[in-house]
Amino acid sequence: MSIFLEFVLIVSSFLITYLIHSTVVITAIALVVKRVEKFPQPKLRTLTWKLALLLPVCSASLMNVFPNSHFGVQIPLMNHESAAVSDEDSKLANLAADFPTENRFPLSEYSFLESMVTHPGNQFAKDGSSFPLAAATSETSQSSSFSRQNFLVLITGLWGTVVCIGMTQLFLHVQQLRSLRIKSSSCRDGNAHEALAALCVKMRLKQNVELVESPKIGGAFTAGIRRPFIAVPIQNSPTLCKAEWEALLAHELSHIVNRDAEWNLLTQILKRFFLFQPLNRFACRQLQIAMDFAADEAAVTVIGDERGLVQCLIRLGDRISERDSTFTGWGLVAGMVAFRSPLGQRVERLLDSTACNRTIRTRDKFTVLLCLIMIAFTVSVFLPQAVARNRIPKSQQLPLPNQVGTMKSQLSTLAVLFGLTLPVAAEEVSETTATQAVELNSTPEELPAGIRRFNGMLVGRLAAKDVEKGSFVAVIDAVPRVWRNSKAEDPKSIVGKSIQIEGVFGRFLDVLVTTRIGETIEFECKHAEDALVFPGELLRKVAPYNAEDYPVLPEEFRGFHGSVVADVKKKDPETFELIVEVRKIQDVWKESSAKKPESIVGKTMMLAGFWNRKETYHDLKVGSRLEVGMQHIGRQSDHLTVAEFVRSGDEVAMDRMRLDDGAVEGMKREGGVQGFRGMLVGRLVKKDVERGTFTITVDAVPRVWNNNTAPAPKSLIGKNVDLNEVPSSLLDALVVTRIGETLQLGALYDGEDGLRVGEVLRKVAPVKKGDYPELPDTFRGFRGVLKGRVIKKDEHLWDLTIEVTDVVKSFENDRSENADSVIGKQVMLSGFWNKKETYHGISVGDEIQVGVEHPQKLGDQLSVIESVRKL
Numbered sequence: 001m002s003i004f005l006e007f008v009l010i011v012s013s014f015l016i017t018y019l020i021h022s023t024v025v026i027t028a029i030a031l032v033v034k035r036v037e038k039f040p041q042p043k044l045r046t047l048t049w050k051l052a053l054l055l056p057v058c059s060a061s062l063m064n065v066f067p068n069s070h071f072g073v074q075i076p077l078m079n080h081e082s083a084a085v086s087d088e089d090s091k092l093a094n095l096a097a098d099f100p101t102e103n104r105f106p107l108s109e110y111s112f113l114e115s116m117v118t119h120p121g122n123q124f125a126k127d128g129s130s131f132p133l134a135a136a137t138s139e140t141s142q143s144s145s146f147s148r149q150n151f152l153v154l155i156t157g158l159w160g161t162v163v164c165i166g167m168t169q170l171f172l173h174v175q176q177l178r179s180l181r182i183k184s185s186s187c188r189d190g191n192a193h194e195a196l197a198a199l200c201v202k203m204r205l206k207q208n209v210e211l212v213e214s215p216k217i218g219g220a221f222t223a224g225i226r227r228p229f230i231a232v233p234i235q236n237s238p239t240l241c242k243a244e245w246e247a248l249l250a251h252e253l254s255h256i257v258n259r260d261a262e263w264n265l266l267t268q269i270l271k272r273f274f275l276f277q278p279l280n281r282f283a284c285r286q287l288q289i290a291m292d293f294a295a296d297e298a299a300v301t302v303i304g305d306e307r308g309l310v311q312c313l314i315r316l317g318d319r320i321s322e323r324d325s326t327f328t329g330w331g332l333v334a335g336m337v338a339f340r341s342p343l344g345q346r347v348e349r350l351l352d353s354t355a356c357n358r359t360i361r362t363r364d365k366f367t368v369l370l371c372l373i374m375i376a377f378t379v380s381v382f383l384p385q386a387v388a389r390n391r392i393p394k395s396q397q398l399p400l401p402n403q404v405g406t407m408k409s410q411l412s413t414l415a416v417l418f419g420l421t422l423p424v425a426a427e428e429v430s431e432t433t434a435t436q437a438v439e440l441n442s443t444p445e446e447l448p449a450g451i452r453r454f455n456g457m458l459v460g461r462l463a464a465k466d467v468e469k470g471s472f473v474a475v476i477d478a479v480p481r482v483w484r485n486s487k488a489e490d491p492k493s494i495v496g497k498s499i500q501i502e503g504v505f506g507r508f509l510d511v512l513v514t515t516r517i518g519e520t521i522e523f524e525c526k527h528a529e530d531a532l533v534f535p536g537e538l539l540r541k542v543a544p545y546n547a548e549d550y551p552v553l554p555e556e557f558r559g560f561h562g563s564v565v566a567d568v569k570k571k572d573p574e575t576f577e578l579i580v581e582v583r584k585i586q587d588v589w590k591e592s593s594a595k596k597p598e599s600i601v602g603k604t605m606m607l608a609g610f611w612n613r614k615e616t617y618h619d620l621k622v623g624s625r626l627e628v629g630m631q632h633i634g635r636q637s638d639h640l641t642v643a644e645f646v647r648s649g650d651e652v653a654m655d656r657m658r659l660d661d662g663a664v665e666g667m668k669r670e671g672g673v674q675g676f677r678g679m680l681v682g683r684l685v686k687k688d689v690e691r692g693t694f695t696i697t698v699d700a701v702p703r704v705w706n707n708n709t710a711p712a713p714k715s716l717i718g719k720n721v722d723l724n725e726v727p728s729s730l731l732d733a734l735v736v737t738r739i740g741e742t743l744q745l746g747a748l749y750d751g752e753d754g755l756r757v758g759e760v761l762r763k764v765a766p767v768k769k770g771d772y773p774e775l776p777d778t779f780r781g782f783r784g785v786l787k788g789r790v791i792k793k794d795e796h797l798w799d800l801t802i803e804v805t806d807v808v809k810s811f812e813n814d815r816s817e818n819a820d821s822v823i824g825k826q827v828m829l830s831g832f833w834n835k836k837e838t839y840h841g842i843s844v845g846d847e848i849q850v851g852v853e854h855p856q857k858l859g860d861q862l863s864v865i866e867s868v869r870k871l
Contacts, residue, residue, distance in 0.1 A: 008156045014064050022056035026279040028375055042293035049287035051372045166272030177223050184212035186736055193735045195246040199253055208614055222252040225261050247309035250299035260291045444473050444500035450490025455526040457481040462515050470504040477545040482637035491636055501525050503533040515541045551604040553638050559593035563629045568622050576610040576617055609641035616646045673716055675709030676749040683742050689734055692726035702772035704859030713858055723755050730761040737763045773826040774860050781815030783853040790846045798832040831864040838868050847871040
């Protein structure tokens with residue numbers, strides 16, 4: 001049998017087995033969910049439907065890998081009679097047929113042919129002393145085998161084609177979601193951003209979540225795996241009150257915390273891969289509804305009031321009924337009103353206080369998991385199973401080897417041997433763990449006086465645990481981090497002692513369950529009421545303690561504030577930390593209290609504080625060299641925190657991230673910017689949202705207004721300047737902009753301590769060469785008609801950037817020295833406020849003819865004064 005046919009048979013048997021298993025499992029789970037009383041709890045429903053989708057895949061795969069573990073009926077896709085005759089068998093049959101009759105030989109002398117004589121696939125006539133050889137198989141069996149093979153190949157090929165089409169469609173949906181995110185604008189409601197920031201802290205969400213708005217959607221939803229975002233319809237943004245915003249965002253953030261986006265993607269893959277199973281659609285629908293109910297309960301728990309959530313559901317439910325959204329129909333997004341039909345049930349459940357206040361015990365989760373696995377096990381072992389071909393008894397097998405069968409046999413043997421080694425390996429691990437457990441002291445010791453009022457991170461080996469009480473005992477190996485608010489006199493006095501930690505709850509209990517005695521854990525704790533308690537920030541299993549993973553700072557370096565050049569030695573993406581080896585001290589700041597900063601050179605240290613610099617952190621790799629500003633906040637701790645900037649590789653970061661104290665005074669002395677009115681573009685150095693102030697390093701002065709009186713506006717470029725008096729309507733842009741990102745703003749300077757922010761403040765892309773073209777000096781003062789091709793369109797400021805191809809004519813009051821000097825160069829056009837319809841009809845790449853003037857000689861923008869015509 002050819003390798004291709006063998007592959008077709010294996011795939012077909014797996015798909016048929018999956019169809020049988022999934023039908024029984026999903027049906028059984030649906031009946032259990034309907035009848036069992038505890039299943040109204042959304043978290044249990046979510047867990048159940050996730051397993052309903054995954055268990056049939058696992059059981060069908062196991063039965064195909066380990067067919068000998070099956071005890072039920074087997075459905076062969078091909079009989080061994082039709083499959084037994086391989087190419088080698090045919091050659092042997094032809095050879096025997098040509099053998100002369102007079103040279104027949106006795107069978108008794110050639111016992112190895114006995115199996116061929118008795119093999120059902122070879123029709124030998126046996127008379128005791130000699131035998132004639134006939135055809136290898138009958139014409140009927142050959143015809144039946146051929147038709148069955150063709151049918152299986154046809155069905156498998158059709159299935160593969162439809163799966164490819166479905167996966168392509170899924171890929172296009174993902175790309176459209178990505179396009180939606182890129183084209184959407186940041187939400188302009190200040191209440192929304194304020195609620196989002198507060199909820200992220202309250203829900204301990206470490207990921208950076210963007211809040212965007214778009215006119216293309218009908219309801220709020222959450223999407224994205226690596227970079228999650230929340231999208232809201234643009235027409236809904238100004239109508240929600242603060243309580244409704246808080247409820248909506250709490251619901252959407254719950255989807256992100258529960259990783260519902262990953263499950264949505266997985267369900268869509270399963271639906272397309274097993275498209276012949278209609279019950280998968282039912283299970284996926286039930287899972288998405290259960291995830292929405294679970295998000296509702298989580299939101300109520302966080303905000304503590306269900307009324308805002310009920311009002312938000314009702315209002316957004318009305319909106320989405322008026323305008324449906326394409327994106328919610330794909331199943332890739334999780335949204336507050338992604339499903340209209342269960343909205344009434346969700347509102348009723350939220351109003352039922354007893355339903356929302358039910359808690360789920362870990363024992364309930366374990367019971368559900370165990371029951372469902374038992375169902376899947378029973379299905380796997382006893383239900384009918386499709387097999388590539390039925391087995392041939394050893395006494396009837398041909399002695400000639402089949403390469404494909406041999407390969408499969410070898411793989412099966414390796415799998416069995418691997419399975420046999422698992423218990424042995426587990427036994428060895430258990431013995432090792434048991435040895436470690438004997439060495440560990442599981443009885444907690446009295447806390448030393450130096451640890452009192454401690455707050456920080458510990459690393460140690462697990463000596464004992466009590467999951468029901470949420471407590472454990474660990475032998476401490478290191479105290480890597482001490483928080484700033486810790487008041488312990490000697491935190492490291494706890495190293496080597498067995499201490500008890502109490503108050504473990506929620507998802508961290510799962511970590512405790514899966515960690516064995518003797519394994520190493522890293523956790524946060526604080527001292528309260530003569531005990532160490534778990535505050536709920538971090539508890540995880542880590543590699544066995546290695547001193548290199550927790551470097552200790554030299555005493556002379558403690559209290560350091562400044563910048564260093566270092567190489568990345570290790571990354572911990574879960575805690576956003578680095579271990580770096582210092583190459584040199586770049587700068588020591590005046591607030592540094594380190595006695596000898598150079599003592600760290602050549603040594604390693606732990607660097608934290610990348611939570612608001614996630615993109616920069618992800619770009620760093622082991623071996624990368626970086627320059628970073630840092631500070632050592634807690635003198636008892638061995639970690640430093642990123643203070644201001646991170647510069648790595650060829651990345652162009654800010655030349656000076658700290659404010660130059662003499663910048664403003666220098667501006668006053670120069671007098672070059674007194675009376676400035678225009679637009680600035682620069683990188684954010686620092687900000688104070690509460691006071692409405694911030695500092696930028698100016699990269700460009702793209703526009704100067706007509707009422708500007710400053711003689712040298714571009715003298716601001718390269719300087720750090722203070723901005724203040726940010727209008728409340730523009731604070732949202734300041735909230736969502738991180739240190740080092742670029743802002744574009746209107747600014748006014750009247751000789752005070754800083755510039756005032758005008759009517760524009762928004763986050764833009766970093767400045768690159770050519771983004772803000774400058775006019776030739778001989779062209780300044782031009783007034784006339786230009787022809788050019790549109791290069792860029794800024795719909796936020798109603799601007800166009802064109803490449804001039806011709807100067808059509810100059811007006812009488814043209815003041816330029818050489819108008820043709822602009823040909824072949826790019827210019828920026830503004831002033832489309834009263835020509836909106838014409839502006840919207842222009843696209844990048846269009847040829848246009850427009851009348852313009854250059855009213856402000858110090859600026860680089862041209863104003864539209866006559867009609868714009870598309871050529």
